[in-house]
Structure formats: C-alpha cells, structure tokens
Amino acid sequence: MLMRSLGQGVLAGAAGVVVMTVAEKVEQRLTGRPDSHVPAQVLERLTGLPERRSRARNLSMHFGQGALLGVVRALMANAGLRGPVASAMFAVVRLTNDQILENATGVGAPPQTWPRKELAVDLLHKGVYAFATGLVADALAARSGPGPGQRHAALRPGRHSDVGPIARTGR
Template sequence: MLKRSLGQGVLAGLVGVAVMTVAEKVEQRVTGRPDSHVPGTVVARLTDRPERRSRARNLSMHFGQGALLGVVRALMANAGLRGPVASGMFAVVRLTNDQIVENATGVGAPPQTWPRAELAVDLLHKCVYAFATGAVADALAARNGPGPGQQHAALRPGRHSDVGPLPRTDR
C-alpha cells in the first residue's frame, strides 16, 4: 500500500496544490491581497539560506509541500478513508503541517493570533487543497477496490467489539 500511495499521493498533491494556486490567484484579484512569501522564507530558514524573496524558492516549497502531503491523503484513501469526511480530516493535517514549519522556523505565528479575515482566507485555500487532493487520491485508490477499512466496515457497518479484524493478506 505504501509504494502505491507514494506515486498516487505525489500526483494527487500536485493537482491539489495547482487547484489551490488557481483559487488563490482568483481570490487575490478580487481582494487585492498580495502574494505570500512565507513558503520561500520557511525554505530559506530550513536550509540556512539568505532570506531574500525568491519566486523559485517560494514555488518549490508551495508545490513540494503539497506533493509530499498528498502522500498522506493517498495513504488514507488506500486504507479506506475516502470521501468528504476524509478530506475534512486531511484539511486539518495540511493546516497543522503549515503551522508546524512556519512556527518552528519563526516565520509564522499561531493562527489564533491572526486577523480573522486573513485566517478565513487561509482556511479556505487549505480546504480547497485538501478536497481537490482528496478527490484525486480517492479516484486513484478506487481503481484498486475498497481499502481494508472499507472491507472491515462491510462486515458489519459501525464500530462493534464483536467484529474482529480482517484476516491478514499480502497487500
């Protein structure tokens, strides 16, 4: 499952970040909000480079982070965690990842300290990413049939102590 999820996740994550980027550009034209240079600054701090603005560095972090996190969503889909609920769970993962790297490097501040409008915009864009990435990851995983979690749920829907785990397989 891991090997399959790597390729599927990178693809799903790249599609998700491309969709998010388009949504950001549309929003910026409407609101007049400038580009964020946070991703590039995070990379500069992580790699001990000068913190001058670099479009290439900014895009590498923006797309690289999206591709890498797409693997998590593909793992979810291949395990049987699919659909809008799974994408909602994944949105929290995406937001948490951003906050860890931004706060750990001193580039960002905890979201509860942000102006509410800025927070709403960030949440919207991360949800766009999560749901677009999820749609692609779910579609790719579905080609291999139901995941183990879905197979287990098919035995008896819901959570029941009397329904044991699925037999081991060489998945």
Template sequence: MHFGQGALIGVPRSVMAHSGLRGPQTSAMFAVVRLTNDQILENATGVGAPPPTWPRRELVVDLLHKAAFALATGLAADLLAAPSGPGPGQRHANLRPGRHADVGRLPVGVPS
C-alpha cells in the same frame, strides 16, 4: 515551499485513500493535518505567527485555502485509489455494516 509541501503532505492522504479512508469526511480530517503541517513549518522557520494572532479575515482566507487544498487532494487521491477496490478498512467495515464493537479482525485470506 508550497509545491514541495503540497507534494510531501499529499502522501499521507494517498495512504489514507489506499487504506479505505475515502470521501469528504476523510478530506476534512486531512484538512486538519494540512493546516497543522503548515503551521509547524511556518512557526518553526519563523516566517509565520500563531493563527490566534492573525487578523480574522486573514485567518478565514487561510482556512478556506487549506480546505480547498484538502478537498482537491482528497478527490485526486480517492480517484487514484478507486481502481484498487476497497482498502482493508472498508473491507473490514463491510463484514458487518453499521456500528458494531464486536466485528473482529479480517479473516485470513480475504481478497484485497
């Protein structure tokens, strides 16, 4: 189950990297996706119980494992996506660095 689930849930992280969502903050976002996926499968199949019912030590270990998985998956996805250059999201952010609400869309014909 772990290998299949890992392969399946790695796809969204790859999509994130190719879209321009890269780095540790993105891996932290992905950790939430990874944990959610795991809990849905475990609770839907009846092999797990909701985390609030777990002993704290077991919960901490599980969260650390999911965080390590998310960081390793993120590092691999980011490295594999790097040769493609910045994704559309990063190109959009580069149009006007900083936090702005009025950047608008990427111009037509902006190279990939």
C-alpha cells in the same frame, strides 16, 4: 500499500496545489491581497539559505510541500479513508503541517493571533487543497478496490466490539 501511495500521493498533492493556486489567484484578483512569501521564507530558514524573496523558492516550497503531503492523503485513501470526511480530516493535517513549519522557523505566528479575515482566507485555501487532493487520491485508490477499512466496515457497518479484524491478505 506504501509504494502505491507514494506515487498516487505526489500526483494527488500536486493536483491539489494546482487547484489551490488557481483559487488563490482568483481570490487575490477579487480582494487585492498580495502574494505570500511565507513558503520561501520557511524554506530558507529550514535550509539555511540566504533570505530573499525568490519566486523559485516560493514555488518550490509551495508545490513541494503540497505534493509530499499528498502522500498522507493517498495513504488514507488506500487504507479505506475516502470521501469528504477523510478530506476534512486531511485539511487539519495540512493546516497543522503549515503551522508547525511556520512557527518552528519563526516565520509565522499561531493562527489564533491572526486577523480573522486572514485566517478565513488561509482556511479556505487549505480546504480547497485538501478536497482537491482528496478527490484525486480517492479516485486513484479506488482503482485497487476497497481499502482494508472499507472491507472491515462491509462486515457490519459501524464500530462493534464483536467484529474482529479482516483476514490478512497477500503476505
């Protein structure tokens, strides 16, 4: 499942970043909000590169981070965590990852200190990324059939102490 999730996740995450980027550009046209240079600044701090506003670095971090995080969503999908609820859970993972990197490098501040409008825009775009990534990851995982969690749920819907784990397969 891990190897399958690696390829599927990078593809799903890259697709999610493309959709998020298009949504950001549309929003920026409507609101006049400038581009963010935070991804490049985080990358520069993490790697020790000199700090400058490099579009290439910005795009590298923006797309690289999204593609790599897509692996988490593909793992979720292959385990049987699919659909909108799984994508909502994944949105929290994406937001948490951003905040860890931005705050650990000193590039960002905790979201509760942000202006509400800025926070709303960030939540919107990360939600777009999470749901777009989820759609692709779920579709790719579905080609292999139901995941272990889905097979377990099929035994008896819900969570019950009298329903044990599903049988192991393919060892």
